Amino acid sequence: MDAHISVQNLHVWYGNLAALTAISVDIPRHGITVIMGPSGCGKTTLLKSFNRFLELNDTTRISGTVAVDGHDVYAPGVDVTAVRKRVGLLAQRPTALPMSIFENVAYGMRIHQPHLDKSALAIQVQHYLEVAGLWHEVAQRLDAPATALSIGQQQRLCLARGLAVEPEIILGDEPTSALDPISSRHIEQKLLELKQRYTTVIVTHTLRQAKRLADYVIFMYLGEIVEAGPAQQLFTNPQQERTKEYLAGVF
Amino acid sequence: MQRPTLTRRNLGEMVMKRIMQGALVLVMSTLGLIVWTIISRGLPSLTWEMVSQTPKGGFYMGKGGGVLNAILGSIYIGLGSTMLALIVSLPIALALNTYVQQTRWQERIRLMLDVLWGIPSIVYGAFGFTVMLTFGLRASLLAGIVIVALVILPIMIRAMDEVLRRMPTDLTHAALALGTTRFEVARHVVLRQMLPGLVTAILLAFGRGIGDAASVLFTAGYTDRMPTSLFSPTATLPLAVLFQLSxxxxxxxxxxxxxxxxxxxxxxxxxxxxRWLSHALSRYTIK
Amino acid sequence: MGIFEIRSDAGRDTRPASARHRQDAIAQRWSLRITFIPLIVLGFVAIALIVRAWPILQTYPLIALLFGTVWKPSAGQFGLWPFITGTLWVTSVGVILAVPPSILTAIYISEYAQTRTRLIIKPILDVLAAIPPVVYGVWGLLAVVPFVESVLVPGLSGALGFLPLFASNQPTGFSVLAGGIVLAVMITPLIIAVIYEILHTVPNDLRQASLAVGATRWETIWRVLLPYIMPGIIAAIVLGASRAFGETIAVLMVVGNVPKVPTSLFDTAYPLPALIANNYGEMMSIPLYDAALLMVALVLLVVVFIFNLIAMMILRRFVR
Incomplete structure (x- = not known):
């Protein structure tokens, strides 16, 4: 397997509380990897260890390695902004920045490519809005405040904003949990379209969504990985008791 | 790509962080300097006589005595005005949170209280004095207490108001569901929940009452005698400082x-x- | 209250329901009224000041009072311009000195400092904000005035004295600058506290949305947080200015109190609050003197009220 992200012996503590214990797992290049498990099992913590969001909380302690293409993102001297440019995040709640629709998409580009001229920027913005399937809805009002969009549109805007800095990896932290069913479908559709080009890692607590999206599954329980493997195999023929119980809806 | 490079962006981050740290150090050291100046110049001149005696004849020309009258006067004014403000503010804060149901009015009244909190105390002082002149009253402890109470009233009401507003209804319901009587709820649950905020408000108002000079300048007056009656002029510590320095x-x-x-x-x-008391009391409250 | 409560209440109160409703209606009406007590007090203050200032407003046109440059009450001249400019100078210098370090410090404490550092610094700032004005005044006398006199006057005025702003026209350190420095230090904890509170109302999602695309913390602050909280920063500055505008005791101890329009940082000043504090209650035999001073109090009240109202209305938008 061609591992895009390789986690080795990762431990995470929040204060004195162990959130992740001895996590070792490989995430394959391209395709959608779904991290699932009951709430509080450490799914989101694992996800946020990939773009170094865990350190935003200063009581967090981390040990172990998370390597993207063989380079540990926690190695000393690594530029955290470069990691985050490479590893995009679609948050749980859609968060439009308090600026226009255009500026939301252009936000990351203005930071990473400050010399991009206005017309090049406009072309890029249109491109990523199209990729996120939002262009036709907002083409006439790019200067409108982004917060005026519906919540489902905002999440697609966030997708466009994330894609605009050209990441290789997209992380999704329950990206549809705040959305209505139709908007959720929309996002899921987009993720399926994009999986040919991006390594996508999604956290979800709904089994059905996991089944719809997953090429590869990581099942977690109480801060540990119980089982990981190709979706087909894990859903039809789980090896561990815990996984069977979870799939059967015992907890 | 992941080499530690000193890009324009990282440099900006570093420089700004240093500037902000510099600002913090500047602010903290200036404030520290104030405390240090007051300690280093005040402590050497501090004698037991200062805090145990009233001014003797010729005190303001360097003869003996102390400022006990002003210390006591300030404490009286602080206590009296805090108590008065407390008595007036409790029903207002309660009414604001129970009977004034329209949030629009609640918000307007809160806004007004916040605005009133900034009115300079010299304005209250001048107002107090002109009223006293009109009625032929002379400066007294009582007048000082009333005017300082006006100064601290807005903050007192707002503090009570915040306490009441944050009072979780779930809590009273939970206690009632356990079979406690309403009196017990009031005594053990509501009071315990309210106490930290209440204590903070009272002590902060008291602190302000002790330290305010502009409002007592005309209303409480000044005297070298100990404060003995509500109706006689009373010395206060801030004015004692001012007069001695002049x-x-x-x-x-x-x-x-x-x-x-x-x-x-x-x-x-x-x-x-x-702060300490509020922290200690809030150990068992629900946030 | 729960359903059981209603029943037990009804059991105890034997009066007819209508009487109890009437009682409730009365309580309702009076409760609404007593919440207006603070406003009524304000009304009293304003009316009393207007009534007592009326004689001078009738004798001289308001323009002549506000812009007159000669203050000689015994000669019937009540020009407030030296005092108004004195207040404006001292307040402006205080605000200009206080704002940059306050904003930077508030951002640092909120966005960069470790939780432990924050838990130490915040209470210290809050406690220092409670120090009485007269203590700041004493510090001003002991530290700021001598510093201005022996360091800033020779230094700044020596080098930049050709500019009117830095000209040295009198030998002491009692000056606009000394007043401004003392005020700056006094309003700094206030401005920091307000900006810090506003930064706290900014949802974390906003910061994370910016960080997630690889922005640095400073870029996040500069491009997202600052535009977002800008009205709040302005409100914080207005609040600080209004506090400085009405501050009496600390300022009057260090500005020299000479009724002359200042033209330089090193000139003396005589701000409006100091005018009241120094003169009210004395020389009451001079006609209109008392009315003039109460008009000054009225000016302070109106200006501070408007400033605070604007600031508080802006801040309301962040709270919800």
Whole structure:
């Protein structure tokens, strides 16, 4: 397997509380990897260890390695902004920045490519809005405040904003949990379209969504990985008791 | 790509962080300098006589005595005005949170209270004095208490209001569901929940009452005698500092610094005490 | 209250329901009224000041009072311009000195400092905000005035004295600058506290949305947080200015109190609050003197009220 992200012996503590214990797992290049498990099992913590969001909380302690293409993102001297440019995040709640629709998409580009001229920027913005399937809805009002969009549109805007800095990896932290069913479908559709080009890692607590999206599954329980493997195999023929119980809806 | 490079962006981050740290150090050291100045100039002149005696004849020319009258006067004014403000503010805060149901009006009244909190105390002082002149009253402890109570009233009401607003209804319901009587709920649950906020508000208002000079300048007046009656003029510590510093005698000014030291310690003790007490009392409250 | 409560209440109160409703209606009406007490007090203050200032407003046109440059009450001249400019100078210098370090410090504490550092610094700032004005005044006398006199006057005025702003026209350190420095230090904890509170109302999602695309913290602050909280920063500055505008005791101890329009940082000043504090209650035999001073109090009240109202209305938008 061609591992895009390789986690080795990762431990995470929040204060004195162990959130992740001895996590070792490989995430394959391209395709959608779904991290699932009951709430509080450490799914989101694992996800946020990939773009170094865990350190935003200063009581967090981390040990172990998370390597993207063989380079540990926690190695000393690594530029955290470069990691985050490479590893995009679609948050749980859609968060439009308090600026226009255009500026939301252009936000990351203005930071990473400050010399991009206005017309090049406009072309890029249109491109990523199209990729996120939002262009036709907002083409006439790019200067409108982004917060005026519906919540489902905002999440697609966030997708466009994330894609605009050209990441290789997209992380999704329950990206549809705040959305209505139709908007959720929309996002899921987009993720399926994009999986040919991006390594996508999604956290979800709904089994059905996991089944719809997953090429590869990581099942977690109480801060540990119980089982990981190709979706087909894990859903039809789980090896561990815990996984069977979870799939059967015992907890 | 993941090499530690000193890009324009990282440099900006570093420089701004240093500038902000510099600002923090500047602010903290300036404030530290104030405390240090007051301690280093006030402490050497501080004697037992200063805090145990009233001014003797010729005190303002360097003769013996102390500022006990002003210390007591300030404490009386602080206590009296805090109590008065408390008595007036409790029903107002309660009414604001129970009967005034339209949030629009609640918000307007809150806005007004916040605006009133900033009115300079010299304005209240001048107002108090002109009213006293109209009715032929002379400066007295009572007048000082009333005017200082007006100064601290808005903050007192707002503090009570915040406490009441944050009172979780679930909590009273939970206690009632356990079979406690309403009196017990009031005594054990509501009071315990309210106490930290209440104590903080009271002590902060008290601190302000002790330290305010502009409002008592005309209303409480000044005297070298101990405060004995509500209706006689009363010395206060801030004014004692001011008057001692305005004399040309070095020895008197030294005692002014010592008086400022006493005032600072008094206010710091109250303020730190408020925080400590509120912290200790809030151990069992629900946030 | 729960359903059981209603029943037990009804059991105890034997009066007819209508009487109890009437009682409730009365309580309702009076409760609404007593919440207006603070406003009524404000009304009283304003009316009393207007009534007592009326004689001078009738004798001289308001323009002549506000812009007159000669203050000689015994000669019937009540020009407030030297005091108004004195207040404006001292307040402006205080605000200009206080704002940059306050904003930077508030951002640092909120966005960069470790939780432990924050838990130490915040209470210290709050406690220092409680120090009485007269203590700041004493510090001003002991530290700021001598510093201005022996360091800033020779230094700044020596080098830049050709500019009117830095000209040295009198030998002491009692000056606009000394007043401004003392005020700056006094309003700094206030401005920091307000900006810090506003930064706290900014949802974390906003910061994370910016960080997630690889922005640095400073870029996040500069491009997202600052535009977002800008009205709040302005409100914080207005609040600080209004506090400085009305501050009496600390300022009057260090500005020299000479009724002359200042033209330089090193000139003396005589701000409006100091005018009241120094003169009210004395020389009451001079006609209109008392009315003039109460008009000054009225000016302070109106200006501070408007400033605070604007600031508080802006801040309301962040709270919800």
């Amino acid at each position: 004399t040309p005698f070095e020895a008197v000014r030294e005692r002014g610094y010592a008086s400022a030291f006493i005032l600072t310690i008094l206010v710091l003790v109250v303020s730190i005490g408020a």
